[in-house]
Amino acid sequence: MQVNESHSATRTITVMAVLTTALIALAVACLLVGSVDIPAGEVWSIVTGAGSSNDAWEIIVLDTRIPMIVTALLAGAALAVSGLLLQTTFNNPLAGPSILGVSTGAGLGVAIVMLAMGGTVGGIFGQTAGSYVAIMLGALLGAGAVLLILIVFSSIVKNSTVLLIIGILVSYLASSIISLLNSIATEEGISNYVAWGFGTFSGVSMTQMPVYATLLVLSLAASSLMVKPLNAMLMGTRYATNMGVNVQRSRGVLLLITGVLTAVVTAFCGPIGFLGLVVPHVARLMLGTSNHSRLIPATMLAGAATALLCTLLSVMGKHVIPINAITPVIGVPIIIYLIVNRRKIQYFN
Amino acid sequence: MAQSLISTQDLAVGFKRDGKDVALLTGLNLDLKAGTLVALLGMNGAGKSTLLRAITGDTRPLAGTLCYDGRDVTTMSILERARFMGLVSTERIAAGGLTVTELVEMGRQPHTGFLGRLSKHDHEVVAHALESVGMTHKASSYTASLSDGERQKCMIARALAQETPVIVLDEPTAFLDVASRIETMQLLRDLAQEHGKAVLLSSHDMSQSLMQAHELWLITHDRQVLTGTAQELMEQGAMDRLFPSPRICFNENLLDYQLK
Numbered sequence: 001m002q003v004n005e006s007h008s009a010t011r012t013i014t015v016m017a018v019l020t021t022a023l024i025a026l027a028v029a030c031l032l033v034g035s036v037d038i039p040a041g042e043v044w045s046i047v048t049g050a051g052s053s054n055d056a057w058e059i060i061v062l063d064t065r066i067p068m069i070v071t072a073l074l075a076g077a078a079l080a081v082s083g084l085l086l087q088t089t090f091n092n093p094l095a096g097p098s099i100l101g102v103s104t105g106a107g108l109g110v111a112i113v114m115l116a117m118g119g120t121v122g123g124i125f126g127q128t129a130g131s132y133v134a135i136m137l138g139a140l141l142g143a144g145a146v147l148l149i150l151i152v153f154s155s156i157v158k159n160s161t162v163l164l165i166i167g168i169l170v171s172y173l174a175s176s177i178i179s180l181l182n183s184i185a186t187e188e189g190i191s192n193y194v195a196w197g198f199g200t201f202s203g204v205s206m207t208q209m210p211v212y213a214t215l216l217v218l219s220l221a222a223s224s225l226m227v228k229p230l231n232a233m234l235m236g237t238r239y240a241t242n243m244g245v246n247v248q249r250s251r252g253v254l255l256l257i258t259g260v261l262t263a264v265v266t267a268f269c270g271p272i273g274f275l276g277l278v279v280p281h282v283a284r285l286m287l288g289t290s291n292h293s294r295l296i297p298a299t300m301l302a303g304a305a306t307a308l309l310c311t312l313l314s315v316m317g318k319h320v321i322p323i324n325a326i327t328p329v330i331g332v333p334i335i336i337y338l339i340v341n342r343r344k345i346q347y348f349n
Numbered sequence: 350m351a352q353s354l355i356s357t358q359d360l361a362v363g364f365k366r367d368g369k370d371v372a373l374l375t376g377l378n379l380d381l382k383a384g385t386l387v388a389l390l391g392m393n394g395a396g397k398s399t400l401l402r403a404i405t406g407d408t409r410p411l412a413g414t415l416c417y418d419g420r421d422v423t424t425m426s427i428l429e430r431a432r433f434m435g436l437v438s439t440e441r442i443a444a445g446g447l448t449v450t451e452l453v454e455m456g457r458q459p460h461t462g463f464l465g466r467l468s469k470h471d472h473e474v475v476a477h478a479l480e481s482v483g484m485t486h487k488a489s490s491y492t493a494s495l496s497d498g499e500r501q502k503c504m505i506a507r508a509l510a511q512e513t514p515v516i517v518l519d520e521p522t523a524f525l526d527v528a529s530r531i532e533t534m535q536l537l538r539d540l541a542q543e544h545g546k547a548v549l550l551s552s553h554d555m556s557q558s559l560m561q562a563h564e565l566w567l568i569t570h571d572r573q574v575l576t577g578t579a580q581e582l583m584e585q586g587a588m589d590r591l592f593p594s595p596r597i598c599f600n601e602n603l604l605d606y607q608l609k
Binding site for chain 1: 427428430431432434436438442443445447448459463491511524
């Protein structure tokens with residue numbers, strides 16, 4: 001198959017334009033759609049600062065819908081980039097933060113911190129400003145612990161399928177510890193925890209937003225500075241070293257970025273499945289490349305758009321549907337398509 | 350006397366098993382000079398890849414020292430080594446989703462800045478490297494769509510684009526048909542002869558190695574490393590020490606091995 005250079009540049013621009021358009025359209029849809037019907041004109045005047053005759057509408061748009069949209073698009077970009085970094089670092093197309101247990105590890109960290117603080121298990125809802133920093137640190141340590149386990153095993157077992165199985169096992173173990181912790185939590189804690197475990201983009205309040213957004217934006221920016229080592233790592237450790245890349249250090253930096261991205265999203269939104277695994281593949285298929293200089297921005301946009309699509313679907317009905325009930329519906333068919341067609345897809349060979 | 354680019358003093362190479370060093374080859378005093386093509390020959394398991402891995406700095410020597418251009422390798426940074434030696438190995442790569450050009454461009458990594466932006470000069474080097482291996486017509490193809498031989502040529506082009514004084518290749522002609530094998534050996538010989546590079550390759554292709562290489566490093570079946578030109582080694586009867594079987598002998602007219 002031939003890829004003309006100018007053709008590939010055109011394709012990149014087209015893909016970026018399509019993704020950006022989809023992102024904007026979905027964000028607008030998320031502003032307009034919800035359990036409360038607000039006329040589009042009113043939404044417009046609220047967003048532009050002209051205000052509305054209905055105070056409740058103003059609160060819904062400014063304090064619920066806008067934070068939810070920002071939370072979703074950052075979480076989507078973050079999880080998708082985590083997935084991409086994990087796939088390249090472990091040279092495993094089926095890697096992702098949820099399947100390798102990084103999300104569950106972060107969840108366990110959250111549960112332990114909340115219990116240690118005498119509170120109840122379950123996410124960040126209703127926490128004071130001081131405590132959510134502790135919760136986030138807990139998530140970070142949990143994610144970091146799982147990543148360390150994965151690093152240790154990846155140096156012992158070279159087989160990438162085995163590494164996936166280890167990730168899944170670690171994930172089960174962390175889930176079971178979370179359940180055990182839950183058994184000593186209060187009634188209210190359990191219901192909080194259950195809501196958090198389902199995944200939601202409505203958990204970040206406007207006061208928490210600066211911390212959430214800053215951490216994610218900085219980590220995403222850091223990931224886009226890693227294009228050179230990421231591309232070199234496609235060639236394996238020996239070649240990457242021969243091209244001047246300190247593979248051990250680069251891997252450490254990449255996993256640190258992945259850990260922060262996954263931990264922050266998990267602490268605020270719950271352990272969200274599939275996004276991190278699926279979106280990088282969608283970006284690769286759309287662009288037709290494994291070159292990270294194009295793949296990273298496309299993955300961010302596609303991740304943000306997918307998260308907004310999930311958000312839209314979750315608020316369209318009479319009751320809010322948990323995000324984790326939607327991501328598999330989108331993700332599983334794509335994964336099956338990839339597995340069935342892996343001989344035909346160039347980057348698998 | 351040509352400049353010595355890689356030299357070893359009492360080098361011992363091998364591997365670790367159960368935490369203990371197992372030496373395969375010891376007391377090596379080798380010298381790789383600018384402008385020469387050296388073929389490393391030996392039977393399977395003799396330690397060719399192990400020796401190459403030590404020379405490329407991928408494994409630490411068990412004993413002795415390894416110098417690149419007179420400098421102890423252990424004092425050099427990864428980047429300094431990358432600018433000194435280009436590698437073509439037998440490792441599988443997961444870069445099928447890159448085009449041939451993108452693959453070869455990776456050879457410029459040790460020379461580009463933090464973000465890896467390529468200058469006009471970098472693009473020229475890449476184009477020239479592709480031309481040298483005769484793969485310009487495949488420049489826009491996905492790496493995954495190449496045949497084994499084509500992929501090998503592109504990996505050589507990647508090493509060329511790295512513009513290093515030394516190129517080390519682990520069995521570069523293993524998957525190639527006879528015509529490509531001859532072409533590849535000729536290309537590597539030209540690189541040494543005309544561009545003053547030192548080229549070290551391991552091979553099982555006796556006749557091509559004997560005809561094209563300026564110098565041979567022979568690992569005998571009892572793990573001695575003998576060096577010299579093909580002529581010198583044949584006169585010493587060194588060729589018959591490559592394999593332990595008395596029924597396999599070297600035929601100087603064929604430049605290859607045969608049954609007695």
